Amino acid sequence: MIVPLGHVFVLAGLIFAMGLVCLVAHRNLIMTLIGVEVMMNAAAIAFVAAALRWQLMEGQAFVLFILAVSAAEISLGLMLVVSVYRRTGSIDPDRYDILKW
Amino acid sequence: MTLYAFIFYLLAIVILIATGLAVTRRQPIHAVLYLIVAFLSTAALFFMLGAPLLAAFIVIVYAGAIMVLVLFVIMLFQQSPKERRLLSEWGPATFLGIVFLAVAVAMVFKDPGSEIVLRGAVAQPRDFGRFLFDRYWLAVEIVSILLLVALVAIIHLSKRRDTEEIERCPSPHPSPPRDEGKGEGVSYQKEGHQ
Numbered sequence: 001m002i003v004p005l006g007h008v009f010v011l012a013g014l015i016f017a018m019g020l021v022c023l024v025a026h027r028n029l030i031m032t033l034i035g036v037e038v039m040m041n042a043a044a045i046a047f048v049a050a051a052l053r054w055q056l057m058e059g060q061a062f063v064l065f066i067l068a069v070s071a072a073e074i075s076l077g078l079m080l081v082v083s084v085y086r087r088t089g090s091i092d093p094d095r096y097d098i099l100k101w
Numbered sequence: 102m103t104l105y106a107f108i109f110y111l112l113a114i115v116i117l118i119a120t121g122l123a124v125t126r127r128q129p130i131h132a133v134l135y136l137i138v139a140f141l142s143t144a145a146l147f148f149m150l151g152a153p154l155l156a157a158f159i160v161i162v163y164a165g166a167i168m169v170l171v172l173f174v175i176m177l178f179q180q181s182p183k184e185r186r187l188l189s190e191w192g193p194a195t196f197l198g199i200v201f202l203a204v205a206v207a208m209v210f211k212d213p214g215s216e217i218v219l220r221g222a223v224a225q226p227r228d229f230g231r232f233l234f235d236r237y238w239l240a241v242e243i244v245s246i247l248l249l250v251a252l253v254a255i256i257h258l259s260k261r262r263d264t265e266e267i268e269r270c271p272s273p274h275p276s277p278p279r280d281e282g283k284g285e286g287v288s289y290q291k292e293g294h295q
């Protein structure tokens with residue numbers, strides 16, 4: 001007897017929208033990656049709520065895979081950010097002009 | 102309102118405020134600290150929704166490993182990676198988010214299944230582990246290969262960067278100067294002694 005399923009989904013939707021805004025609005029590659037993390041967190045909340053609604057453990061298994069994929073994504077993304085910072089001296093994506101010629 | 106519902110709304114408010122503060126910070130280190138609060142609250146929410154193993158994983162992997170990794174990467178930068186300008190894309194981004202949110206909320210509440218109140222149940226870690234390795238062992242192996250590939254890619258990227266540095270630096274055994282001018286030879290001797 002916790003809460004209606006829709007309320008958990010609305011919470012997940014709110015967090016996902018915040019991650020979307022963070023992903024689009026910031027001019028900082030680290031903040032962009034943080035936005036992706038927030039969106040994955042929202043997806044995990046929705047999966048766990050669905051697993052509880054249908055009393056199936058598949059939803060929780062998917063959350064585990066989301067965790068692993070997000071760990072791989074954030075480590076590779078941060079590696080690319082560090083690499084591009086060493087190359088250009090900036091993490092503002094508006095200031096990259098290596099490919100311009 | 103039962104006690105569980107009260108705890109749920111309290112946790113939801115904490116998560117929303119912490120995430121909202123995190124996505125509006127201009128200093129990434131502040132955003133990371135707020136996000137740790139949001140992830141710990143998410144772990145408590147998972148514990149209440151009947152996933153104790155996932156709650157532990159959220160604390161260990163998200164709030165522990167990933168956020169510490171982001172903090173260390175922020176420390177690698179020489180100057181603070183603060184954004185110079187305020188967000189000029191703020192308006193379109195918020196508009197997109199609100200449109201997405203309106204559609205999502207309408208879809209959720211149009212479904213009659215959204216009124217169903219969740220019944221409490223707990224997936225014990227032992228049962229969950231048995232279920233995972235009984236039915237999804239192949240997916241677990243594929244995920245482990247994915248992590249291995251990410252590890253190899255990171256090592257490869259950082260290693261190639263190092264060799265480029267070495268190539269760009271003056272090599273320890275420089276080739277003899279091509280032109281035979283005296284001045285060039287003297288400067289080359291000085292460089293060799295350094």
